[in-house]
Amino acid sequence: xxxxxxxxxxxxxxxxxxxxxxxxxxxxxxxxxxxxxxxxxxxxxxxxxxxxxxxxxxxxxxxxxxxxxxxxxxxxxxxxxxxxxxxxxxxxxxxxxxxxxxxxxxxxxxxxxxxxxxxxxxxxxxxxxxxxxxxxxxxxxxxxxxxxxxxxxxxxxxxxxxxxxxxxxxxxxxxxxxxxxxxxxxxxxxxxxxxxxxxxxxxxxxxxxxxxxxxxxxxxxxxxxxxxxxxxxxxxxxxxxxxxxxxxxxxxxxxxxxxxxxxxxxxxxxxxxxxxxxxxxxxxxxxxxxxxxxxxxxxxxxxxxxxxxxxxxxxxxxxxxxxxxxxxxxxxxxxxxxxxxxxxxxxxxxxxxxxxxxx
Ligand code: ADP
Numbered sequence: 001x002x003x004x005x006x007x008x009x010x011x012x013x014x015x016x017x018x019x020x021x022x023x024x025x026x027x028x029x030x031x032x033x034x035x036x037x038x039x040x041x042x043x044x045x046x047x048x049x050x051x052x053x054x055x056x057x058x059x060x061x062x063x064x065x066x067x068x069x070x071x072x073x074x075x076x077x078x079x080x081x082x083x084x085x086x087x088x089x090x091x092x093x094x095x096x097x098x099x100x101x102x103x104x105x106x107x108x109x110x111x112x113x114x115x116x117x118x119x120x121x122x123x124x125x126x127x128x129x130x131x132x133x134x135x136x137x138x139x140x141x142x143x144x145x146x147x148x149x150x151x152x153x154x155x156x157x158x159x160x161x162x163x164x165x166x167x168x169x170x171x172x173x174x175x176x177x178x179x180x181x182x183x184x185x186x187x188x189x190x191x192x193x194x195x196x197x198x199x200x201x202x203x204x205x206x207x208x209x210x211x212x213x214x215x216x217x218x219x220x221x222x223x224x225x226x227x228x229x230x231x232x233x234x235x236x237x238x239x240x241x242x243x244x245x246x247x248x249x250x251x252x253x254x255x256x257x258x259x260x261x262x263x264x265x266x267x268x269x270x271x272x273x274x275x276x277x278x279x280x281x282x283x284x285x286x287x288x289x290x291x292x293x294x295x296x297x298x299x300x301x302x303x304x305x306x307x308x309x310x311x312x313x314x315x316x317x318x319x320x321x322x323x324x325x326x327x328x329x330x331x332x333x334x335x336x337x338x339x340x341x342x343x344x345x346x347x348x349x350x351x352x353x354x355x356x357x358x359x
Contacts (some may be wrong), residue, residue, distance in 0.1 A: 001331040016058055020063075027068045035080035041071040041093030045100040052104040053171055064101035068094050118327075141187065144179040151175040156300055170275055201332060203355035206239040206246070206280050207232040212273065220258055226267040233274045240355035241332035248330055249336070252321040253284040253348045259307065260288025260346060278354050279334065285347040291340050300326050325350070 024047055029041040044067035051063055075090045155172035158165040214221075214230065221228055239246070254269070261267040270285040289300065298304045305319030322336075330338040336354040341347045 013054070016051075020047060020101065023065065024070065025038055028074060031074040032137065033073070037081050037089070038083045038090040039089035039096075041067075041074065041089070042096040044071065044093065045096040048097060048100045048104060052108070057105065057108065060101065060104065064097055067097045071097065085098045141183050144183040144214050147179045148176050148183075161335075178250065200244075201240055203238040203240050203242070203274035204243045206282065206352065207236060209239075209243055209247055210250050210271060210282060212252060213247050217254050219252070220255075221269065224258060224262055224267060226258065226269050228262055229268065229270045231272045232268070236275055236280060237275060238355040239280050239352045241334065241352040242328075245328045245332060246352060248263050248281070249325040249350060250284075252325045255351070256321065256348070257284055257288060257346070260290075261286055264288055275354060276351070277349040280354055281349055283347055283349040285341050285345060287341070287343065287345040289346075290344050291338060291346045293340075296338065296340075300336075 003296075012174045018241070024044065027040060027043045027047070034040070040163075047067065048064055052060060055063065071090060071093045075086055078086060151172045155169050155176070156197075158172065162299055210232075210323075211230065214228065254271075257269055261269070264287060266287045270283070272283045272285075274281050276284075300322050302320040302323040304323075307319075308336040326336045329350045329352070334350055336348070336350040338346060338348050
């Protein structure tokens with residue numbers, strides 16, 4: 001925060017306090033001096049409701065207590081009017097003040113609970129996308145590791161020969177080195193996907209980022225014999241969003257598409273990236289089980305899943321991937337929607353803003 005911003009915030013807060021104190025003083029004067037037999041002090045409730053937007057919990061409670069004390073003081077200082085009506089007005093006002101303070105505090109608690117639930121959901125989704133990834137990653141890392149062992153055995157054989165074949169041993173060592181680098185790149189990609197809290201938007205090549213995710217899930221696609229067709233319109237501009245979060249969404253959509261095609265005879269995944277006005281749109285379409293019309297309305301509801309995993313508990317779904325993906329995409333200024341593909345299967349599309357070129 002800049003010095004200017006913090007000075008502005010301090011000035012705004014002082015001004016709020018001056019305004020609140022003036023209104024309270026006004027209510028107190030009118031309540032004490034005038035002989036009107038109406039519960040003027042209920043207006044303190046408006047002060048509480050207005051101040052609730054900016055005050056912390058303890059300060060709000062202190063303000064409510066202060067309003068009640070002023071109401072009591074007015075009752076004792078007031079010399080005009082019937083004391084019985086005054087007593088009734090006092091009770092009405094104190095009830096109104098207490099009720100508004102209580103309601104505001106309840107609302108605040110509900111807001112904090114909703115925020116905590118949202119944070120928890122985000123954590124769950126991250127864990128979910130990582131757990132979805134872990135099998136593919138274990139497979140990917142396993143491949144270079146197995147290659148390293150094979151090359152190591154070969155290297156040992158070339159060296160123990162009489163005479164040793166140093167040329168072939170050197171080749172085997174070079175393969176070991178490149179496989180080790182490949183494994184470390186896979187792990188580095190996983191670590192970068194595991195990071196990421198609030199969106200950190202910057203310009204990036206969306207096609208490259210999506211391709212990276214497809215490569216990451218390459219072994220799962222090959223295992224399920226899924227034909228992949230990738231079409232990125234040529235010369236697409238950069239996207240402006242949080243790259244890691246967009247990749248997290250792409251992983252969720254691709255993993256769902258793979259899951260939907262595990263038991264269908266035709267397995268065709270299509271990933272298309274185009275630009276429309278000031279947005280880039282990525283469409284992930286599959287020839288899987290598809291989305292029945294009555295299901296479309298629930299897809300993005302948290303904890304909605306059809307992946308019960310009764311036969312394979314490890315494939316059970318949590319039903320948070322799509323709801324979190326939508327939250328992430330919307331936080332980045334885009335949209336995520338689903339539709340049934342005309343030729344069967346499902347099509348999920350998301351948009352992200354195009355990076356504006358600097359003037
Ligand atoms: P999960 O994958 O854990 O079930 P999601 O929120 O990612 O949670 O998906 C919710 C549900 O949406 C899935 O259980 C599935 O029924 C449906 N779904 C998602 N993607 C597809 C798809 N490509 N084809 C068919 N159904 C899908």
